[in-house]
Amino acid sequence: MNKKDCKIVQDLLPNYVDNLTQKETNDFLEDHLKNCEECSKKLDAMKAEIKTEKNINNKKEVDYMKKIRKKLGTLKIIGTSILTLIILTIVFVICNYFFIRYDGKIDKSGNMTEEEILSLLEKGRENKNYYLEVISLTKYKEADDIFYSDIQSEYFAKDGVILNISNGGKIYYNYNTNEEIFCSSEINNEYKTAYVTTLPEDNNYKGLDFLNGNNIDSKNYFYRYIGEKEINGKKYIVVDMKSKPENEDFGLLEKVISNLFSNRVFINKDTGIIEKTEMFVFTNFTFKKLVEYYNIQLNCITDGDVERPNLSGYVVLESERAN
Ligand SMILES: [Zn+2]
Incomplete structure (x- = not known):
């Protein structure tokens, strides 16, 4: 195990995790990681960290969307209620008219x-x-x-x-x-x-x-x-x-x-x-x-x-x- 290699590998790991490295580099890294416990651990830690970060970001995004949806939902309910009220009023007035005008047979x-x-x-x-x-x-x-x-x-x-x-x-x-x-x-x-x-x-x-x-x-x-x-x-x-x-x-x-x-x-x-x-x-x-x-x-x-x-x-x- 070459300690010098470890240093290079650890330098490259962040880019590797973000999929920014070339195929030749990947081959070299994966070959090294197979045989180096220290570097593997570093990689796992890095992956775990990213996952947590993503989760936090996702959660923030979800919370934000929820807020917007809630606001839109309230507006929708108000709009629908007003529209329903208007329609019901019109229907009532029309029905009332025909009821009032009806004189039997x-x-x-x-x-x-x-x-x-x-x-x-x-x-x-x-x-x-x-x-x-x-x-x-x-x-x-x-x-x-x-x-x-x-x-x-x-x-x-x-x-x-x-x-x-x-x-x-x-x-x-x-x-x-x-x-x-x-x-x-x-x-x-x-x-x-x-x-x-x-x-x-x-x-x-x-x-x-x-x-x-x-x-x-x-x-x-x-x-x-x-x-x-x-x-x-x-x-x-x-x-x-x-x-x-x-x-x-x-x-x-x-x-x-x-x-x-x-x-x-x-x-x-x-x-x-x-x-x-x-x-x-x-x-x-x-x-x-x-x-x-x-x-x-x-x-x-x-x-x-x-x-x-x-x-x-x-x-x-x-x-x-x-x-
Ligand atoms: Zn190593």
Whole structure:
């Protein structure tokens, strides 16, 4: 064993371990290592050291990657959650819309033109003797004002004289004398007030607006036949009333909105009288349906039912029409 060789071999070992030595050098080194215990030990120690170093480096790398993965994972979870929430909200709103618009089974086999719908409504409006009760079951809150709640309102109509009684008071409309009297049910400063005004001489306004009248407006609405429906043995024509644009060009967005929020009316097929209306609003990410039912009885009103209110006990004021 040549001690001089050992020195050379040990000098070359670091390069050998890193695979930086030539084949001839390797042959020489391996030949020497076979026969030299000291150099072999040095080589083993060197290899062990490298292995530990590698392990430490690897561990550092792994820890770093783990940190990054953890961060990315958190971001991914947040992103996925937000996306899921958005998708769920959209799905909820869409489902809610179709749920709200669904009116049960409607027979769509027939058809009616807009003109036929309008003439059916006009036929219903021709009744001059009726009792009409408005029943609104929808509670709907907009800001702090209760916009729709259990509105109870009754109309008694006979030959152009209509008496409306509601929670707010009593309104007497006489289309023969063009007199309107509003008797407030509230007591102001310990006395009740009544307002007497003149009805506008607008022919379109003439009488009985309360029966279909407000819903006959081909200037502002399109009428679309949806189908027929039977409720409690009565047959109804179901019609959507969509707002018309103020000017001619109707953009896509306006079309969509007009379709989404079209009012729906249920017209009694025999009498031509609307007995139910549905309005749609969107609030707090949900669509709401505001439903009004009309309980109508024809030809049951006497002159006594539509008498001019007795104004004794009221402070009577002349006033401008408040509409
Ligand atoms: Zn040696």
